[in-house]
Amino acid sequence: MIPVDEIFGPTIQGEGKYMGNISVFVRFSRCNMNCSGFVVPYGDGKFGCDSFHAVDKMFQKSWQNFDNSYELIDHIEKLSLYDDVVFTGGEPLLYWDTDIFQQTLKYLHEKKRKVTIETNGTIVIDIQKLYQKDIVFSIGLKLSNSGESKQTRFNQKAIDIITKKANISYFKFVIDEKNLTSLEDEILSITKIFDKTEVFLMPLGDSAKKIEQNSHSTIDLVLKHKFKYSDRLHIRLWDNERKR
Numbered sequence: 735m736i737p738v739d740e741i742f743g744p745t746i747q748g749e750g751k752y753m754g755n756i757s758v759f760v761r762f763s764r765c766n767m768n769c770s771g772f773v774v775p776y777g778d779g780k781f782g783c784d785s786f787h788a789v790d791k792m793f794q795k796s797w798q799n800f801d802n803s804y805e806l807i808d809h810i811e812k813l814s815l816y817d818d819v820v821f822t823g824g825e826p827l828l829y830w831d832t833d834i835f836q837q838t839l840k841y842l843h844e845k846k847r848k849v850t851i852e853t854n855g856t857i858v859i860d861i862q863k864l865y866q867k868d869i870v871f872s873i874g875l876k877l878s879n880s881g882e883s884k885q886t887r888f889n890q891k892a893i894d895i896i897t898k899k900a901n902i903s904y905f906k907f908v909i910d911e912k913n914l915t916s917l918e919d920e921i922l923s924i925t926k927i928f929d930k931t932e933v934f935l936m937p938l939g940d941s942a943k944k945i946e947q948n949s950h951s952t953i954d955l956v957l958k959h960k961f962k963y964s965d966r967l968h969i970r971l972w973d974n975e976r977k978r
């Protein structure tokens with residue numbers, strides 16, 4: 735059984751290497767982190783990331799449980815038969831070893847859909863088959879501003895497998911002006927190890943206002959180290975509205 739928080743689209747991919755591509759999103763529920771350091775308020779005085787409704791089990795009554803791939807594929811295809819498909823979360827790779835997840839990926843590959851998995855890069859997976867290697871892995875590695883310990887948010891083996899075995903993978907780091915110097919050091923220590931992987935820096939924020947505040951220092955860091963900048967268009971346009 736796989737819990738899914740929301741399936742929506744077609745809409746634009748708001749961030750990363752394929753920003754602007756028309757895509758259908760499947761937001762898988764649950765995560766192995768909480769990222770309260772991103773201080774998005776919800777519930778009764780709680781803080782989490784901008785996907786808190788997919789992460790905190792207090793929302794599980796609204797999640798939809800899938801016990802076969804046909805149903806999941808049907809939901810995706812009802813929205814679009816051609817556009818990119820993005821698996822996001824929560825942490826989608828929690829379900830990598832399930833038949834439902836693998837059958838869905840295999841089917842989408844046969845239908846020539848471009849599939850991106852947005853992951854926090856901490857789950858060790860096995861990538862052997864062609865349809866698995868053709869997935870785009872968008873690795874949103876978390877830094878100290880997530881509020882998670884380094885032990886929780888950094889798994890070198892997990893990153894190693896994805897970056898070596900997948901045909902396309904890239905890093906995304908979320909930057910806030912307040913912690914710029916320490917984030918810069920953390921990013922450089924990671925990119926020193928994974929020096930062949932493309933790097934995108936994105937501004938932190940769950941509202942257009944906060945994205946705007948953090949985007950200038952993010953661009954300064956991009957220019958300094960010759961990384962790439964990714965905006966977060968969905969937040970700039972719709973703040974943290976759901977199904978966007």
Ligand code: SF4
Binds near residue numbers: 768854
């Ligand atoms: S890893 Fe991603 S989905 Fe999970 S809590 Fe952190 S920001 Fe949210």
